[in-house]
Amino acid sequence: DTGVSQDPRHKITKRGQNVTFRCDPISEHNRLYWYRQTLGQGPEFLTYFQNEAQLEKSRLLSDRFSAERPKGSFSTLEIQRTEQGDSAMYLCASSLSSAEDLNTEAFFGQGTRLTVV
Amino acid sequence: GQQVMQIPQYQHVQEGEDFTTYCNSSTTLSNIQWYKQRPGGHPVFLIQLVKSGEVKKQKRLTFQFGEAKKNSSLHITATQTTDVGTYFCDPGTYKYIFGTGTRLKVLA
Numbered sequence: 195d196t197g198v199s200q201d202p203r204h205k206i207t208k209r210g211q212n213v214t215f216r217c218d219p220i221s222e223h224n225r226l227y228w229y230r231q232t233l234g235q236g237p238e239f240l241t242y243f244q245n246e247a248q249l250e251k252s253r254l255l256s257d258r259f260s261a262e263r264p265k266g267s268f269s270t271l272e273i274q275r276t277e278q279g280d281s282a283m284y285l286c287a288s289s290l291s292s293a294e295d296l297n298t299e300a301f302f303g304q305g306t307r308l309t310v311v
Numbered sequence: 312g313q314q315v316m317q318i319p320q321y322q323h324v325q326e327g328e329d330f331t332t333y334c335n336s337s338t339t340l341s342n343i344q345w346y347k348q349r350p351g352g353h354p355v356f357l358i359q360l361v362k363s364g365e366v367k368k369q370k371r372l373t374f375q376f377g378e379a380k381k382n383s384s385l386h387i388t389a390t391q392t393t394d395v396g397t398y399f400c401d402p403g404t405y406k407y408i409f410g411t412g413t414r415l416k417v418l419a
Contacts, residue, residue: 236412242405297404300354304352
């Protein structure tokens with residue numbers, strides 16, 4: 195399967211614990227995105243990488259959230275000291291920037307569903 | 312940042328009826344993308360519109376981009392239960408902005 199893969203698919207954690215999610219984008223894609231989605235809402239942008247550089251972080255992303263893409267391939271999203279409000283689906287997407295800088299289609303992974311109890 | 316308003320938020324139709332969702336921007340867009348998310352699934356790209364007045368068809372789905380490139384629509388002819396899901400438009404920026412979308416339910 196050459197799509198975007200995310201691991202784990204589900205995570206249940208106790209409040210206060212740290213969690214880390216992994217995203218493997220489509221191999222030739224240089225752009226990688228993280229989103230958070232809660233029930234009945236559209237995906238909310240969290241952060242974006244072009245290759246290994248993190249170019250933008252949403253103001254929604256508190257200091258407890260950190261994302262990395264160390265070699266410009268896979269990415270990790272870590273949430274420290276989880277809170278119940280962090281419960282959501284965390285989606286990763288990747289895309290390939292075009293020569294004209296026109297955005298191309300985003301390919302989404304199936305997401306990691308986080309439940310904080 | 313660039314945002315779009317999508318209407319309606321919800322639509323229930325009888326199977327076989329048509330459905331349309333609209334996406335409106337206050338500013339001119341360079342392009343617009345449409346995505347579909349099935350219940351429990353992830354967003355899947357449907358189409359990208361770039362040119363003013365562009366119309367593209369995918370089987371029963373017709374996508375339009377306004378002449379002023381400020382609005383777009385997705386029309387589904389003769390809905391089927393497989394059309395159920397939430398349809399999102401993205402205003403063609405580098406970071407894929409999704410609003411609340413239009414949630415479509417099709418009653419058999």
